[in-house]
Amino acid sequence: MLMLELADLGWWLLLIFVGLPVLAATVAGLLWLLRLPPFGERPAALTRGGARQRAKDEGVHRHAFTLALPDAEDPLHAIERVKQLAMCSHWAALKHAPEIDASPAGGLEIQVFALDREHALALEAAVRRGMSQPPRRA
Incomplete structure (x- = not known):
């Protein structure tokens, strides 16, 4: 043992x-x-320079459009919804928040920043589609 x-x-x-x-x-x-x-x-x-740093605004495309404000919605709430919809899109440049102003005609003048020119219209369509639906209540 x-x-x-x-x-x-x-x-x-x-x-x-x-x-x-x-x-x-x-x-x-x-x-x-x-x-x-x-x-x-x-x-x-x-x-050795194999990687390069992008310029600050390289790859960012500014796109402006006007959106009619829904009648029953508070303008400040609508602005927040537009910002959220724009920033949640796949094609949004996250470094730049959307710029939103009230237009004299009663709508919103919106400037969004897309990753490139080809996807700016898709970003606008995402915002328009989201604003056409009724707001979600928390």
């Missing part, structure tokens, strides 16, 4: 003193093959 326990202890010692260093060397070898940069250092592609 005692011999069996010493044999088990020998296997554990063999695993600890031989197996773990082999495992560590294997992991170190794989990391060397991948050649990952140390933590905190930038990859060479970024430091």
